[in-house]
Amino acid sequence: IMLTQSPATLSVTPGESISLSCRASQSISTNLHWYQQKPNESPRVLIKYASQSISGIPSRFSGSGSGTDFTLNINRVEPEDFSVYYCQQSNSWPLTFGSGTKLEIK
C-alpha cells in the first residue's frame, strides 16, 4: 500500500494551526499512525489508529480520517514542532510509510 503525503514541505509561522495530509492507495480503515522525527533523532509516535491519542503527546496534535484520506492537525504550532512528519499504515503487509512532510519555519 502506497502512502502519499502532502505537501512535501510546509512553511508556517509559530502560532498557526495546520493540517498535514496522508492518502492511501487503497482503503486501510483506520490503520494509520503518525510520527514526528526531529533532526538526528529517532521518530516518535504521535497518533495511533488515525485519531487515538498517545500518552505524553501534547493535546495540540490530533488526527482524523478513515479509508484512504487522513489528516494530522497541529493546533497553534510551537517552535519545537518544526520537524518531519510521517504516516504509517498497518492494514496490510508490508507495513509502509509515507515519504514525509517537512514542517519548517516561515
Place this chain on the structure above:
Amino acid sequence: QVQLTESGPGLVHPSETLSLTCTVSGFSLTGYSVYWVRQPSGKGLEWMGRMRYNGDTSYNSALKSRLSISRDTSKNQVFLKMNSLQTDDTGTYYCTRVPRGGYYFDYWGQGVMVTVSS
C-alpha cells in the same frame, strides 16, 4: 523503563554482510515483538522485518532474500543479518518495539548509522 539499543559496525564493504544487535531492557522479548526499520540517508522509513514475541519472523518481501532476524531471549537481544550489501543500503537502522495487539512503533532505539563503502 523501556529501552532499545542498536549496535554494530559503522562501515561495511560492498557485497559483505551486515550484522546488527538490538539489546532491549524494560520488557521481555517473549512478551513483545521487535521490528527493524531503516532510513536511507536523507530519505524516508522502510520496515525491514520482525521478530515476534513467540519467536516467529517475517520479512519485507523487498529484502527477504537477503535478510535474517534471530534472537537470544536469555540476553535480551535481537539480531539482524543482511547480506550482499550495496551502497544504497547506507543509512540508519533502528530497532523498534510494537505493543501487544498493535502494529505501530511505540518505542525506538537511537539508531545505528551504517555506511556501505569500499
